[in-house]
Amino acid sequence: MATTKTATATKTKTAAKSTTSTTRKAPAKKDAAKDLNDLFEDSLKDIYWAEKALVKALPKMMKNATNEKLKAAIDKHLGETETHVARLEEIFEAMGKKAQAKKCDAMQGLLDEGNSIIEETEPGTVRDAGIIAAAQKVEHYEIATYGTLAAFAKILKESQALKILLQTLEEEKKCDELLTGLADVNLNSKAV
Template structure:
């Protein structure tokens, strides 16, 4: 079905990000196990808890607006998850793998920041003010996670990888 209205676009984008978050909720435990640095493991575990909350928020938006999500699989997240698997399979556990895992996680965060920013803008245009608040809360969490990953990399993670 072709998307013809802004509301249809909103539902499509919401469905896509819901799929993305579900995929991440399955991938994060694997990433946590693959990390050597305990801080990185903890970051992945914390983000898993946040992701579960983000899915709940998306479900609240669906209920609030009385819409039905489309059954779609987020191809972008599927590709990012696959890249993470390739990192785990091709790089020995240690600082270099951790640096690659941080980079991959930041790709995910940047994708999610773009997706939630778009959803916020669409919801605002459509007058879905309560939905905007829920989506903005998740957008803020994604930005904070990205910042935490940057700090983790810059506070020695990349230096350890360079010395490995």
């Protein structure tokens, strides 16, 4: 029985050591956010880059789509995205800051994946289904980001930013619903 207790104690100590060595805190960069204001501003820069990149990417998605309803949905969202860029510039201005973009690695990855889907599918319903899947991943990222930014704006009492962010959040949700409807009703079953 003593051997079992010793073995258990040894396993516990080994597990604790491996957990400790793999969960050390990462050192912060010298320009790291120090408070919620900094994090809010950094996050705005991130989504500003993301929206501007999306303005460039949506025309390629539209050109490669074959379903007319999908093309119309992408075109509509392109207009909304251009408005989102302008709204973010308005938020920066209201905060007394220059609108600045900071590369968003998450959006870059999603856009890269969207390009891969286009290259790896034949034109037609299969590619259209892939475009919708890629677009919805982008929408979900934007929904999460705008929801988080709205929560930050509320805490920071940035009422003008909050109003703008909530308006954009609702548009992103509606776009996601539209894409879901297109996929369910028009495309996924035809892509089989």
